[in-house]
Each structure stands twice: as structure tokens, then as C-alpha cells.
Amino acid sequence: MNQFGVIVRSFSNSAAVNSAIKNVTIIGGGLMGSGIAQVTAQAGQNVTLVDVNSDILAKSQKSINNSLGRIAKKIYKDNPQEGEKFAREASERIKTATDPVAAVKDTDLVIEAIVENLDVKHALFQKLDNAAPAHTIFASNTSSLSINDISSVVKRKDRFGGLHFFNPVPVMRLLEVVRGGETTDSTFDTMMQWGKSIGKTCVACKDTPGFIVNRLLVPYMAEALRLLERGDASARDIDIAMKLGAGYPMGPIELLDYVGLDTTKFILDGWNKNYPDQPLFKPIPILNKLVAEGKLGVKTGEGFYKYDKK
Numbered sequence: 001m002n003q004f005g006v007i008v009r010s011f012s013n014s015a016a017v018n019s020a021i022k023n024v025t026i027i028g029g030g031l032m033g034s035g036i037a038q039v040t041a042q043a044g045q046n047v048t049l050v051d052v053n054s055d056i057l058a059k060s061q062k063s064i065n066n067s068l069g070r071i072a073k074k075i076y077k078d079n080p081q082e083g084e085k086f087a088r089e090a091s092e093r094i095k096t097a098t099d100p101v102a103a104v105k106d107t108d109l110v111i112e113a114i115v116e117n118l119d120v121k122h123a124l125f126q127k128l129d130n131a132a133p134a135h136t137i138f139a140s141n142t143s144s145l146s147i148n149d150i151s152s153v154v155k156r157k158d159r160f161g162g163l164h165f166f167n168p169v170p171v172m173r174l175l176e177v178v179r180g181g182e183t184t185d186s187t188f189d190t191m192m193q194w195g196k197s198i199g200k201t202c203v204a205c206k207d208t209p210g211f212i213v214n215r216l217l218v219p220y221m222a223e224a225l226r227l228l229e230r231g232d233a234s235a236r237d238i239d240i241a242m243k244l245g246a247g248y249p250m251g252p253i254e255l256l257d258y259v260g261l262d263t264t265k266f267i268l269d270g271w272n273k274n275y276p277d278q279p280l281f282k283p284i285p286i287l288n289k290l291v292a293e294g295k296l297g298v299k300t301g302e303g304f305y306k307y308d309k310k
């Protein structure tokens with residue numbers, strides 16, 4: 001089934017699955033947070049999207065509205081009015097805010113999608129733990145950090161888990177639901193049910209580095225960069241090879257640009273610190289150079305490739 005078929009199926013499925021969660025607060029309106037806000041609002045839930053300033057939030061809303069338009073055109077291709085109504089109503093369910101404490105006052109679920117840095121995530125969750133209602137579940141969309149490490153600063157460890165989405169969130173059907181050491185069955189079940197209510201196919205995973213996908217995908221992308229550094233092949237040919245040779249929709253180098261070179265560097269640096277003897281996680285000079293130059297991939301207009309500014 002192609003991506004479009006997936007979008008329609010997941011959209012119609014979500015309407016059929018009820019969830020106890022009605023109000024969701026997403027902290028971080030970047031690549032991932034904006035996509036998570038969009039799919040949650042598409043499923044009829046109320047969303048508050050938080051970031052550090054209104055300029056970033058305006059960019060988030062622009063990207064969400066562009067994506068809603070693409071999806072509406074596909075789902076309602078024979079009825080443009082209905083499509084516009086779908087996109088407008090979903091967009092209206094998303095409120096934006098720059099004060100995370102106020103944004104969690106009446107929420108059922110907080111999903112954190114901020115920078116992949118443990119100290120920054122700790123500072124945020126410590127602040128929110130005393131502000132959110134007792135029943136509220138906290139989840140992190142972290143790519144690589146331990147859920148137990150992230151939740152170590154909050155009291156509600158029983159209502160804390162991982163909800164790991166995939167980029168682009170409106171299209172990728174998978175949601176990894178991760179249990180921490182103290183996540184209760186009821187919290188886990190609520191997260192699984194919520195994932196289904198927004199049209200995702202949920203898989204369960206323990207709190208292990210990279211969960212399922214990234215544990216396999218990040219080393220693969222890192223090895224592609226080492227192949228490039230050795231001069232064994234060009235970036236273009238590496239990407240063509242994996243698309244035509246392994247059937248991937250994107251090659252590893254273009255995927256690195258798509259995910260964000262900063263995010264990938266944060267993941268590898270964290271794993272190299274925890275597993276210094278694992279050669280797969282060793283720092284990659286070509287990646288670190290581009291990040292140092294601010295060339296982070298699609299989101300900055302240049303990474304290993306150049307992109308038209310949106």
C-alpha cells in the first residue's frame with residue numbers, strides 16, 4: 001500500500017478507536033513536535049503546542065498547514081470543500097503557547113519533542129511535574145536517550161513512558177511505545193490505546209538504546225558516512241545503491257539530512273559516551289564538521305545536499 005493509502009487508512013482507523021486522552025500538550029514545535037501536533041489534532045483531540053518563541057511557533061503552524069493541505073487533497077480529492085473543512089478544523093484544534101507550565105494545567109498527556117539533550121529534557125520535566133494534574137501522563141519522543149534516565153527527575157515515574165514517532169509524522173505509520181522501569185500497566189495500555197486513536201501502528205519496546213528502529217537504523221546511517229569518508233563511493237551513489245539495492249524509499253545520506261544532522265550527532269555522541277568500546281558509535285568527523293558549520297540538513301537548507309528554502 002502506498003503512503004497515500006496508508007494516510008487514508010490510518011486516518012479512518014483513528015476515528016474508530018477511543019482514547020481516555022482528549023487534551024494533549026506537545027513541547028517542542030520543530031520537525032517532530034509539529035507533526036505530532038498535526039496527527040493528534042487530525043484525530044479530533046485538542047492540542048497545545050509549546051515552543052520558546054512565537055516566531056518558531058509561526059513556522060510550526062505554517063508547516064502543519066502545508067502538510068494538512070497535502071493530506072486533505074488526497075483524502076478528499078473528489079470533494080475539495082470537505083477537504084478544506086477537514087484541514088481548517090484540524091488546524092483550529094491546535095493552540096500555541098510559549099509558557100510550558102500554563103500549557104500543562106488541564107492536559108491529559110504531555111509529549112516532549114525538544115532538543116535531544118538530557119539536561120534540557122530534565123529541566124523541562126522537573127518544571128512540568130509540579131504543574132501538571134496528578135493523572136497526566138508524561139512521554140518523551142527521544143530518539144536515543146533512556147526513558148529511565150529522562151524520568152529520573154520526576155515523581156510520576158509510574159505515569160512516564162516513551163512515545164517515539166517517525167519522520168515525517170503525518171506519513172510514517174509506526175509509533176514505538178516504550179516502558180520505563182516503573183511505567184504501570186495502566187499507563188502503558190493508555191499510551192498504546194492513544195497511539196491507535198491517532199491512527200498509528202504501535203509496537204512495544206523496553207527502555208533500551210534506540211528502542212527498535214534506531215538501534216538498527218542509526219548504525220546503518222553511521223556506516224554509510226564512514227563509507228563516504230573513506231571515499232569508497234559518492235553520497236549520491238550510496239543513496240541510489242540503497243534505494244535500488246535494498247528497496248529503501250530514501251538512501252542513508254538523504255535520510256540523515258531529513259532526520260537532521262544535529263539529531264543524529266546527539267544520538268551517536270550519547271551512545272559513544274555510554275558504550276566507548278563500540279566502534280559503530282564512534283564520532284564521525286564529516287558529520288561533526290557539518291553540524292559545527294550549522295549545516296543540519298533539510299531544516300537549514302543544506303546538509304550533505306542543498307535544498308530549496310521553503
Ligand SMILES: C[C@H](O)CC(=O)SCCNC(=O)CCNC(=O)[C@H](O)C(C)(C)COP(=O)(O)OP(=O)(O)OC[C@H]1O[C@@H](n2cnc3c(N)ncnc32)[C@H](O)[C@@H]1OP(=O)(O)O
Pocket residue numbers: 003004067068070071074142143144165166167168170171172214217249250255259
Ligand atoms: C531518528 C528518529 O528518531 C527516527 C526517525 O524518524 S528515522 C526516519 C524514519 N523515516 C524514514 O525513513 C523516511 C523514509 N522516506 C520516505 O518514506 C519517503 O521518502 C517520504 C514519505 C519521506 C517522501 O515520499 P516520496 O515519495 O519520496 O516523496 P513525496 O512525493 O514528497 O511524498 C510522497 C507522498 O507522501 C505524502 N507526504 C510526504 N511528506 C508529507 C508530509 N510532510 N505531510 C503530508 N504528506 C506527506 C504525500 O501524500 C506525498 O504525496 P504529495 O507529493 O502528493 O503530497
Ligand SMILES: NC(=O)c1ccc[n+]([C@@H]2O[C@H](COP(=O)([O-])OP(=O)(O)OC[C@H]3O[C@@H](n4cnc5c(N)ncnc54)[C@H](O)[C@@H]3O)[C@@H](O)[C@H]2O)c1
Pocket residue numbers: 027028029030031032033050051052056100112113114115116117120124141142143144164165166167258259260263299
Ligand atoms: N528528527 C527526527 O527524525 C526525529 C524522529 C524521532 C524523534 N526525534 C526526537 O525528537 C526530539 C526533537 O527532534 P526534532 O528533530 O523535532 O528537533 P528540532 O530541532 O526540529 O525541534 C526541537 C524544537 O524544540 C524546541 N525547544 C528546545 N528546547 C525547548 C524548551 N526547553 N522548551 C520548549 N521548546 C524547546 C526548539 O526551539 C525546536 O523548535 C529529539 O529528542 C529527537 O531525538 C527526532
